[in-house]
Amino acid sequence: MRVLGIETSCDETGVAVYDSRQGLVAHALYSQIRLHAEYGGVVPELASRDHVQKLLPMVQKVVAEAGGPEALDGVAYTAGPGLVGALLVGACLGRSLAFAWGVPALGVHHMEGHLLAPMLEDPKPGFPFIALLVSGGHSLLVEVQGVGRYQTLGESIDDAAGEAFDKVAKLLKLPYPGGPHLAKLAERGKPGRFDLPRPMTDRPGLDMSFSGLKTAVLVLLKSLPDADEQTKADVARAFEDAVVDTLSVKCERALKQTGLRRLVVAGGVGANKRLRARLKAMAESLGGEVFYPRPEFCTDNGAMIAYAGCLRLETGGPKSSPVTARWPLDSLTAP
Numbered sequence: 001m002r003v004l005g006i007e008t009s010c011d012e013t014g015v016a017v018y019d020s021r022q023g024l025v026a027h028a029l030y031s032q033i034r035l036h037a038e039y040g041g042v043v044p045e046l047a048s049r050d051h052v053q054k055l056l057p058m059v060q061k062v063v064a065e066a067g068g069p070e071a072l073d074g075v076a077y078t079a080g081p082g083l084v085g086a087l088l089v090g091a092c093l094g095r096s097l098a099f100a101w102g103v104p105a106l107g108v109h110h111m112e113g114h115l116l117a118p119m120l121e122d123p124k125p126g127f128p129f130i131a132l133l134v135s136g137g138h139s140l141l142v143e144v145q146g147v148g149r150y151q152t153l154g155e156s157i158d159d160a161a162g163e164a165f166d167k168v169a170k171l172l173k174l175p176y177p178g179g180p181h182l183a184k185l186a187e188r189g190k191p192g193r194f195d196l197p198r199p200m201t202d203r204p205g206l207d208m209s210f211s212g213l214k215t216a217v218l219v220l221l222k223s224l225p226d227a228d229e230q231t232k233a234d235v236a237r238a239f240e241d242a243v244v245d246t247l248s249v250k251c252e253r254a255l256k257q258t259g260l261r262r263l264v265v266a267g268g269v270g271a272n273k274r275l276r277a278r279l280k281a282m283a284e285s286l287g288g289e290v291f292y293p294r295p296e297f298c299t300d301n302g303a304m305i306a307y308a309g310c311l312r313l314e315t316g317g318p319k320s321s322p323v324t325a326r327w328p329l330d331s332l333t334a335p
């Protein structure tokens, strides 16, 4: 089966063709980062308009690279969660093309796309596994028994991990989106100079909280009014270490609690090098393994939507869901 995937839930336009026998056949990604940078965050209306401009030429290019529309068996588009206007662009084009080509259309859950993205790599994780989904909008720990068989074990009760990276980066006057810039600055930071809290690690449970950590950085920076570049790098390092430690404690707890030994990490923050190294060491210390998508497939992309769409269309058939801003992952069912 060969599926065209379209991702337009936020500020990336992603298009890909996945083939169940040949793997990823073609993909293209366009990031709107520069468009939103001067506003310090995503402006939904601008995001939608830019998807309108970029999406169709990208689909034409990717479909041509994959050998034309004749070989396609379906079209998958992100149906949510995300910005409704942005989602509508992908859904309208995806459903129209599917109708014109006489193939089924399928609305894919964005976080299911992230969660299955590590399966685009070789070796791919087998089910069951624990997934840590850490993006700009979500921080979730999920027990995954199979496609559509998800149980959320814990989640952030306030800011998502990526959101905390972005907000702390703003406090450090770094450009948008802050996560990668903060990680780069932290590379030059001295570990251990500042000590920040590891929120909710001292009590049982798998929920997370990052807004207090952001406030702790704000208070710390206020006590350092003349912070030089090295001091800022040290603060960035202290923040990154606190997030990495916290996520590692929670993942270790989830593995021990469920007895599972495979950990899958996905979502934009999964591109963070220190997090990747720490979780690998932690999982290996338990005799387990950790799986990641390549860094470019940690952040939003079309490949994960084409892949999730292909798995679902193969076993379950079409489902043209309307777009939706909110869509709990646990409400999904197996195809």
Ligand code: KG4
Residues within 6 Å of the ligand: 010, 134, 135, 136, 137, 138, 161, 162, 163, 165, 166, 177, 178, 179, 180, 183, 267, 268, 269, 270, 271, 272, 273, 298, 299, 300
């Ligand atoms: O999954 P994603 O592309 O978009 C959402 O669906 O939210 O994740 C974007 C988030 C942003 O908050 C960004 O700052 C963060 O992932 N991010 C990082 C890194 N690369 C991206 N955070 C920390 N370290 C990184 N290297």
Ligand code: ZN
Residues within 6 Å of the ligand: 110, 114, 135, 136, 267, 268, 299, 300
């Ligand atoms: Zn995402």
